[in-house]
Amino acid sequence: MNQIKRVAIVGGSHGNELTGAYLVKKFQKYPNLINRTSFETLAILGNPKAIVAGRRYIDTDLNRCFTGDNLQTAAITSNYEELRAKEILQILQPKNQEFVDAIIDLHTTTANMGLCIILSDMHPILLNLAANLTAINPLVKVYIHQQPKNSGFLRSLSKLGFAIEVGAVAQGILDAQLFQQTEQLIYHVLNYFEECNQDKLTLVNNTLTFYKSIGMVDYPRNEDGEIQAMIHPQLQFRDYQPLHPGDPIFLTFEDKDILYEGESTVYPIFINEAAYYEKGIAMYLSQKDIIHIGIRFDY
């Protein structure tokens, strides 16, 4: 089996998601916290300018800039995040070195997603990692949103790339409890990679419950694009809970319920994420599923 040689922890790709930014600052100050004997760990601040500005981004969402188009062109751009994506790529793969083997991308959300592991790819090592983490902490949920490499998301650059998305927490604040829970989760991940290198992986769970993205829903909007309704109070903070056809999904400003008109039960995720208003996303919809995990882990 191949060894994991370098792991990157990236925090603050969105400048107003403070948990990841301050965890990375902590790891930069105390590297022994993330060092393991069998691999090197990098701690990278994703978007330093946006962190100082206290905003998600300066010019554009950094976590949509890791596209093939942007990364492969040498063209000079004045867009800060497009430039920063190229810089991060060079950190992840310095000249004459291999690309980092794993990326842990730290995010927070205003949705009530607990401690969510977001996978772009159903790599068996990641699925077993996810099963391990859910066994350790029942707050851990697993969301699979398949994306090809170079789709724009940092995590999709690496075979063992994933995001840790924690919430509910407001933009621009630190919630100490979520900070500590995220920190512990990272240590578990690093320990898991260490066991992976030492061929000591065990199967703690042979099944994994996960939520698989099947689409998204926008807010009702008028012809000017302005939203005409809010997340329904009965849906707010109920991420991962079943939404049945006929259940209320939005409440208009005129106090009228809008019902979910889908044909089958779905599991909404990222409900009322602040940064998604401008993206036209009120929530993602997912299917709940169970997968059997095998014992062979080839990297």
Next chain:
Amino acid sequence: MNQIKRVAIVGGSHGNELTGAYLVKKFQKYPNLINRTSFETLAILGNPKAIVAGRRYIDTDLNRCFTGDNLQTAAITSNYEELRAKEILQILQPKNQEFVDAIIDLHTTTANMGLCIILSDMHPILLNLAANLTAINPLVKVYIHQQPKNSGFLRSLSKLGFAIEVGAVAQGILDAQLFQQTEQLIYHVLNYFEECNQDKLTLVNNTLTFYKSIGMVDYPRNEDGEIQAMIHPQLQFRDYQPLHPGDPIFLTFEDKDILYEGESTVYPIFINEAAYYEKGIAMYLSQKDIIHIGIRFDY
């Protein structure tokens, strides 16, 4: 008794506090909701540019721009909020008219402040209003932060000016339940002013429990001004709860408790408000007090 002739409802003075902005848009669309027979009601979007940008402000905090210095000088400024404050002043007092009699300034906070009425002045009509509102809804709390006229806050421009500060809600999102609760609160206020004009005011409570500002506490910071600790998990979301000397107040990034070293019990408010990180405020401290309310209301 003088009549209340014009009332201004201002929302979205901070562009990322959506509740007030969308309530004002609703009132502009349906003015009959806020019209009362004995007075005129204006619904004003505080900071339209910041609302579009989804940020608290463009150049500077609008709700610190209502200073005598800024409002009384005709000097041309390129600062958007300084200009906007002058514009709002002209809406509140058009040529040859009197200044609006009351201002209801709508805000939200990431702190767990419920439905908070913030008074800059202990005007008997406002104290009785506050007592009425707390009697109707136990979620209503009253915070008194005395400020002179022209101190920079919009509410301090008017004798019957106050803020409604609701939370906890993240910046950049609408929470439907808080939206509806705030809306109902506004209707109660307008009905109260109507009764006031019709000399029908009644005393529902002859005492009012309130929290009076006695100062504020900043985060522990290093020499570069960077924060070194978070709100302690045991204090997070515990606005209006007693904080005793020796109670934990912060948690450092090295997991060390920092204890409150004051000499007496205080009641923290605005705990972990996102917008206050840059202002050097981790929370305000208040004293809990009770006042007896008289029956005479002279405006």
